[in-house]
Amino acid sequence: MGLESYPKLPVIDFSDENLKPGSSGWAPTCNDVRRALEEYGCFEAKFEKISPQVHGAAFAGAEELFDLPTEVKTKNTSNKPYFEYFGQYKSLPLYESLAIDHPTSFDSTASFTNLMWPAGNDRFRESAQSYSELVTELDRTVARMLFESYGVGYYYDYYSNNTNYLLRYFKYNEPTMEQSNEGLLPHADKTLFSILHQGKVSGLQVKVKDDQWVDIPPSPTSFIVMAGEALLAWSNDRIPSCYHQVILKEKGTRYSLGMFSFISGTVHILEELGYEAHPIKYKSFNHFDFLHYVKLNLGPNSNPCFIKDFAGV
Numbered sequence: 001m002g003l004e005s006y007p008k009l010p011v012i013d014f015s016d017e018n019l020k021p022g023s024s025g026w027a028p029t030c031n032d033v034r035r036a037l038e039e040y041g042c043f044e045a046k047f048e049k050i051s052p053q054v055h056g057a058a059f060a061g062a063e064e065l066f067d068l069p070t071e072v073k074t075k076n077t078s079n080k081p082y083f084e085y086f087g088q089y090k091s092l093p094l095y096e097s098l099a100i101d102h103p104t105s106f107d108s109t110a111s112f113t114n115l116m117w118p119a120g121n122d123r124f125r126e127s128a129q130s131y132s133e134l135v136t137e138l139d140r141t142v143a144r145m146l147f148e149s150y151g152v153g154y155y156y157d158y159y160s161n162n163t164n165y166l167l168r169y170f171k172y173n174e175p176t177m178e179q180s181n182e183g184l185l186p187h188a189d190k191t192l193f194s195i196l197h198q199g200k201v202s203g204l205q206v207k208v209k210d211d212q213w214v215d216i217p218p219s220p221t222s223f224i225v226m227a228g229e230a231l232l233a234w235s236n237d238r239i240p241s242c243y244h245q246v247i248l249k250e251k252g253t254r255y256s257l258g259m260f261s262f263i264s265g266t267v268h269i270l271e272e273l274g275y276e277a278h279p280i281k282y283k284s285f286n287h288f289d290f291l292h293y294v295k296l297n298l299g300p301n302s303n304p305c306f307i308k309d310f311a312g313v
Ligand SMILES: O=C(O)CCC(=O)C(=O)O
Pocket: 168, 170, 184, 189, 196, 197, 198, 204, 244, 246, 256, 257, 258
């Protein structure tokens, strides 16, 4: 089969009960996380802690959410750049998405839910929060392992105390015969980490070595962990940002979920990540100032790597 010649992403299993700091399974996995991110900018995380119930409820919630009228969905606004409703674009007619800021908190999931369903929708609220608690646990495990592997494990406390998570729900309509199958154009996220989780319909592709696009098949227990531009700077160029896109080749409406991590405040560039042959190439920066910068400068001919312009030295 021709398909077998396509490269596959590294797979790292986070389901193992031994994956606790200090246990024998922890250290090799820290190095696997680092190696996968340095080589590919992403990897597939097996995370069987997500039960079929949590998975089913999260995707059922996505369907219910997108069934709401557009005038309700567009109430999802924010004063933070990229934290609001996206959709109704002439150039990307199949794409639509909504975002919940601080999705592990009861109050933020409740305020989002009440905005969408003024009469309430406990099932939706509960599913968003339970899903987010699990996926942010995966995010924190990945971050902690990576930091430890670079010998800067102390940065984890700052990371976990200052992350601003964003949960995004995505919907892509099936293209008609006349429409292009482009769901989302190639880009790198502006996050530290992004964790994508596809529903039943595939479409996500990531760019790997030799500029090849790799199809990512969906699975209820697989998450794609990707490095964003903030991690490129944080790692002093060791971890490439993962370029990805959505191409709709399968029948049916595509749903997916994304957990995005930002620092509310400064992303520190640590001296430990530089050395003589590899001097520090960035200055510490405010993550939300970076998002404002991208929003101001985004255009058809803009540099695809914004962090170098924004925080490069
Ligand atoms: O729908 C997806 O799976 C990808 C979404 C995405 O890449 C993004 O919003 O940054």
